[in-house]
Amino acid sequence: MAEVGAVGIVGGGVIGAAWAARFLLNGIDVALFDPDPEVERKTLEVLANARRAQTRLHGAALPAEGKLSFAASVAEAVSQADFIQESLPEREDLKQRVLAEIDAAMPAHAVIGSSTSGLLPTKLQSVMKRPDRLIVGHPFNPVYLLPLVEVCGGDQTSQQTIDIASALYTRIGMKVLHVRHEIDGFIADRLLEAVWREALWLINDGIATAAEIDDAIRFGAGLRWSFMGTFLTYRLAGGEAGMRHFLHQFGPSMEWPWTKLVGPKLTDELIDTVAAQSDEQAAGIGLREYEALRDNCLVDVIHALERSDFAAGAVAKAYRESLAGKEAVKLGSDCGDGHLLTCHTPVMPEWIDYNDHLTESCYLKLFGDATDVVLARIGAGPDYVASGFSFYTVETHIRHLGQARLGQKVEVRSRVLGSDGKRLHLFHAMTNLDTGTLIATGEHMLVHVDAKAERSASAPESIAAAIRGLADEQQHLAPPDGAGRSIRMPG
Amino acid sequence: MAEVGAVGIVGGGVIGAAWAARFLLNGIDVALFDPDPEVERKTLEVLANARRAQTRLHGAALPAEGKLSFAASVAEAVSQADFIQESLPEREDLKQRVLAEIDAAMPAHAVIGSSTSGLLPTKLQSVMKRPDRLIVGHPFNPVYLLPLVEVCGGDQTSQQTIDIASALYTRIGMKVLHVRHEIDGFIADRLLEAVWREALWLINDGIATAAEIDDAIRFGAGLRWSFMGTFLTYRLAGGEAGMRHFLHQFGPSMEWPWTKLVGPKLTDELIDTVAAQSDEQAAGIGLREYEALRDNCLVDVIHALERSDFAAGAVAKAYRESLAGKEAVKLGSDCGDGHLLTCHTPVMPEWIDYNDHLTESCYLKLFGDATDVVLARIGAGPDYVASGFSFYTVETHIRHLGQARLGQKVEVRSRVLGSDGKRLHLFHAMTNLDTGTLIATGEHMLVHVDAKAERSASAPESIAAAIRGLADEQQHLAPPDGAGRSIRMPG
Numbered sequence: 001m002a003e004v005g006a007v008g009i010v011g012g013g014v015i016g017a018a019w020a021a022r023f024l025l026n027g028i029d030v031a032l033f034d035p036d037p038e039v040e041r042k043t044l045e046v047l048a049n050a051r052r053a054q055t056r057l058h059g060a061a062l063p064a065e066g067k068l069s070f071a072a073s074v075a076e077a078v079s080q081a082d083f084i085q086e087s088l089p090e091r092e093d094l095k096q097r098v099l100a101e102i103d104a105a106m107p108a109h110a111v112i113g114s115s116t117s118g119l120l121p122t123k124l125q126s127v128m129k130r131p132d133r134l135i136v137g138h139p140f141n142p143v144y145l146l147p148l149v150e151v152c153g154g155d156q157t158s159q160q161t162i163d164i165a166s167a168l169y170t171r172i173g174m175k176v177l178h179v180r181h182e183i184d185g186f187i188a189d190r191l192l193e194a195v196w197r198e199a200l201w202l203i204n205d206g207i208a209t210a211a212e213i214d215d216a217i218r219f220g221a222g223l224r225w226s227f228m229g230t231f232l233t234y235r236l237a238g239g240e241a242g243m244r245h246f247l248h249q250f251g252p253s254m255e256w257p258w259t260k261l262v263g264p265k266l267t268d269e270l271i272d273t274v275a276a277q278s279d280e281q282a283a284g285i286g287l288r289e290y291e292a293l294r295d296n297c298l299v300d301v302i303h304a305l306e307r308s309d310f311a312a313g314a315v316a317k318a319y320r321e322s323l324a325g326k327e328a329v330k331l332g333s334d335c336g337d338g339h340l341l342t343c344h345t346p347v348m349p350e351w352i353d354y355n356d357h358l359t360e361s362c363y364l365k366l367f368g369d370a371t372d373v374v375l376a377r378i379g380a381g382p383d384y385v386a387s388g389f390s391f392y393t394v395e396t397h398i399r400h401l402g403q404a405r406l407g408q409k410v411e412v413r414s415r416v417l418g419s420d421g422k423r424l425h426l427f428h429a430m431t432n433l434d435t436g437t438l439i440a441t442g443e444h445m446l447v448h449v450d451a452k453a454e455r456s457a458s459a460p461e462s463i464a465a466a467i468r469g470l471a472d473e474q475q476h477l478a479p480p481d482g483a484g485r486s487i488r489m490p491g
Numbered sequence: 492m493a494e495v496g497a498v499g500i501v502g503g504g505v506i507g508a509a510w511a512a513r514f515l516l517n518g519i520d521v522a523l524f525d526p527d528p529e530v531e532r533k534t535l536e537v538l539a540n541a542r543r544a545q546t547r548l549h550g551a552a553l554p555a556e557g558k559l560s561f562a563a564s565v566a567e568a569v570s571q572a573d574f575i576q577e578s579l580p581e582r583e584d585l586k587q588r589v590l591a592e593i594d595a596a597m598p599a600h601a602v603i604g605s606s607t608s609g610l611l612p613t614k615l616q617s618v619m620k621r622p623d624r625l626i627v628g629h630p631f632n633p634v635y636l637l638p639l640v641e642v643c644g645g646d647q648t649s650q651q652t653i654d655i656a657s658a659l660y661t662r663i664g665m666k667v668l669h670v671r672h673e674i675d676g677f678i679a680d681r682l683l684e685a686v687w688r689e690a691l692w693l694i695n696d697g698i699a700t701a702a703e704i705d706d707a708i709r710f711g712a713g714l715r716w717s718f719m720g721t722f723l724t725y726r727l728a729g730g731e732a733g734m735r736h737f738l739h740q741f742g743p744s745m746e747w748p749w750t751k752l753v754g755p756k757l758t759d760e761l762i763d764t765v766a767a768q769s770d771e772q773a774a775g776i777g778l779r780e781y782e783a784l785r786d787n788c789l790v791d792v793i794h795a796l797e798r799s800d801f802a803a804g805a806v807a808k809a810y811r812e813s814l815a816g817k818e819a820v821k822l823g824s825d826c827g828d829g830h831l832l833t834c835h836t837p838v839m840p841e842w843i844d845y846n847d848h849l850t851e852s853c854y855l856k857l858f859g860d861a862t863d864v865v866l867a868r869i870g871a872g873p874d875y876v877a878s879g880f881s882f883y884t885v886e887t888h889i890r891h892l893g894q895a896r897l898g899q900k901v902e903v904r905s906r907v908l909g910s911d912g913k914r915l916h917l918f919h920a921m922t923n924l925d926t927g928t929l930i931a932t933g934e935h936m937l938v939h940v941d942a943k944a945e946r947s948a949s950a951p952e953s954i955a956a957a958i959r960g961l962a963d964e965q966q967h968l969a970p971p972d973g974a975g976r977s978i979r980m981p982g
Binding site: 180 | 679682887
């Protein structure tokens with residue numbers, strides 16, 4: 001099946017606009033239709049938020065943005081689309097009517113994903129001429145950041161349709177959860193709804209306020225839920241005896257009246273109470289400010305989970321690697337001018353200061369990474385370090401000549417200035433590839449050490465020979481500007 | 492009221508042992524009683540986990556550990572305690588019997604917190620001679636990391652008891668949620684129970700597996716729940732129209748049968764199914780490995796939320812500051828020998844390499860922080876930067892002379908080597924206070940810049956005068972060893 005190149009979005013509310021942003025930021029063109037006269041302003045606002053958040057999350061690993069156009073009709077939005085994401089209000093009759101319209105206007109190869117959070121695909125597709133082309137692709141707010149998408153087919157959905165949608169959602173950084181049995185609320189919303197109804201009862205019965213209920217989640221189980229669900233959490237709570245013991249122990253409490261079946265009746269009085277408590281909780285802080293805070297926290301939490309390569313962190317990491325794989329920059333290879341290419345990266349969100357500039361200590365981090373590439377090249381990489389030997393940096397000299405901003409790409413080219421069998425003298429030059437300027441140089445003296453004995457020692461002949469070989473390859477290079485400098489006041 | 496200095500723990504299971512660890516790591520002595528012959532081994536295992544996790548979370552900001560002793564009886568565990576944490580199995584008759592025993596043996600001023608997750612304090616205290624001394628202090632697993640503790644008094648609990656318990660829990664880094672109305676399951680467990688029962692129904696009805704249900708949480712709402720609860724999340728989902736609009740929109744769905752009241756009957760068959768799915772999900776990875784992964788993720792997520800000073804991140808930050816405040820190291824002041832004290836910190840978890848050593852680039856980070864302290868001292872701090880002027884580092888020279896490990900304290904002492912009204916020449920010396928050795932020096936040339944014009948400019952007279960004043964105070968210091976060096980191969 002050909003890769004999706006153009007997406008049509010029908011319905012441009014909070015969900016539809018965020019879908020548009022996610023596709024666009026993955027280099028896919030989007031045509032969007034919504035009858036709202038303000039659709040353009042609202043969509044561009046969501047896109048700006050999404051661009052900021054995704055850039056913080058993935059840096060310049062993201063491909064060039066796709067093109068966004070606003071269609072004048074459903075037919076115009078879908079007629080050139082390989083994939084259509086329907087994000088209309090949650091009314092079955094409305095969705096059925098428009099899905100039939102989409103079906104009639106879209107290309108023969110196209111597939112439709114419906115964003116419905118609870119309507120059954122079998123019912124939605126029942127009015128379509130090509131019902132096999134519909135699946136549910138149910139996302140979570142904010143769609144441009146949360147990875148989860150529930151994919152659920154109806155009775156007439158084809159396997160090919162499921163495969164096309166799953167591949168597309170995965171390609172744009174999402175985690176596909178295949179809902180194998182069509183039920184109201186699918187899987188995630190049943191759990192969300194259980195919490196929501198219980199929470200409303202707690203307010204209805206005067207037990208706790210909105211802010212207290214939120215605190216009960218975010219300072220406790222919510223922290224665990226960001227990377228483990230309910231079952232893995234309770235497995236650990238069961239201790240050495242495990243899940244079976246846990247279940248037996250809690251069997252009796254299953255019949256205690258700790259949750260209520262349906263939510264409380266949303267009377268005017270209850271709505272007043274909840275709305276007032278929500279206002280109090282928000283403490284006058286506006287929606288946009290909270291959205292920015294939410295997005296910052298989500299990005300930081302996902303980055304945090306990347307440290308363990310787990311849960312949403314593993315999805316983000318794999319996604320970024322899938323994007324990076326397309327570039328195929330090979331570190332440690334010759335740049336063509338005799339230098340080694342030792343670093344090639346966008347400036348990542350963790351590396352910037354409050355001005356969005358690459359921060360001072362990160363220059364040394366990148367030079368340190370470049371040094372590691374040189375060391376791997378001469379046979380002193382991680383395996384060698386694991387064997388108990390290594391090169392330690394004993395002296396560093398950095399010149400700051402320019403700057404790099406978030407998302408700009410920087411490159412480091414490196415060379416050996418000298419070696420005596422124990423010492424290794426390196427020189428790195430960092431260029432901002434977006435501006436084409438040299439922004440820093442790093443000069444370093446390293447000493448070969450026996451890490452266990454904690455003392456310097458001559459490098460083995462294999463490494464010494466590799467250093468000599470590299471130095472020979474680079475001996476035609478002119479001495480670098482700025483090497484051998486000391487820091488002094490002029491005059 | 493006097494500060495709690497000694498705690499008695501009655502019941503040393505997963506919860507009791509983790510309570511012991513949290514108190515100990517906050518410098519509070521603990522006497523623990525549990526009839527389990529293996530209590531010592533199990534408690535020390537939990538303490539080792541907790542020590543590792545809390546050190547990653549807070550570094551050496553933690554005070555010296557308290558002393559742990561294992562008592563031979565309930566009376567021995569509580570007779571010298573200012574505070575008792577009861578963590579017995581969840582049986583009302585058992586808890587009532589032992590609480591009466593504790594009450595009889597504890598000092599007159601002592602207070603008891605019960606870890607019960609659902610029994611009512613009014614019933615628990617009904618058999619006590621001093622019922623006013625009992626509250627519920629309900630924690631969440633792992634107790635040594637999750638900040639939430641629900642504090643709930645019974646009919647006879649005194650305000651003083653609530654105040655003592657709340658102050659103690661806050662002091663050890665927890666977030667107190669005061670449950671104002673005594674109900675089964677308090678607040679948090681009602682929400683957890685709603686999710687748990689719904690999740691068991693999904694398995695019972697064959698809709699989804701344990702792993703799928705966990706994925707439905709951790710890739711979606713769970714990420715939001717780590718810092719916002721249900722209400723703030725839905726407030727944002729309501730968009731510009733807010734919570735009231737959201738509620739009106741969702742009113743009808745409240746009566747859809749999306750959750751079930753009580754959990755399914757835990758038949759042997761259902762237990763078999765859930766246990767088997769849990770085993771499959773765990774994929775042969777052992778309990779301890781998962782616990783370490785969970786603790787790593789929790790620490791990283793809490794650190795991530797510190798970036799926005801929000802939710803659990805705000806609690807951790809305030810807690811660490813409350814600990815740091817006790818040391819009262821004043822940065823920017825004279826060390827007594829003419830140098831400025833510009834950095835005094837434990838080596839934090841984010842700063843170390845795979846060997847637990849302070850990583851190369853973090854030396855420059857700490858020297859950069861030290862430079863900021865010098866700049867603040869001469870009137871070029873954040874306010875000055877906000878006005879559009881600043882000093883930029885143009886050249887850096889670092890010598891690495893030693894190392895520092897996770898949790899060891901390092902200090903930087905700084906001096907001005909020269910200035911000409913535009914340039915500022917600084918020298919920093921970093922000492923590992925735990926080993927008493929000089930581990931690095933940093934020499935830096937800075938240039939005063941007009942940030943908007945993006946060019947160098949003379950510093951204003953007020954700053955130039957402040958630099959001269961500082962240089963005068965330091966002119967009696969001998970020239971520092973290692974200043975003015977350039978990097979060269981010897982010979």
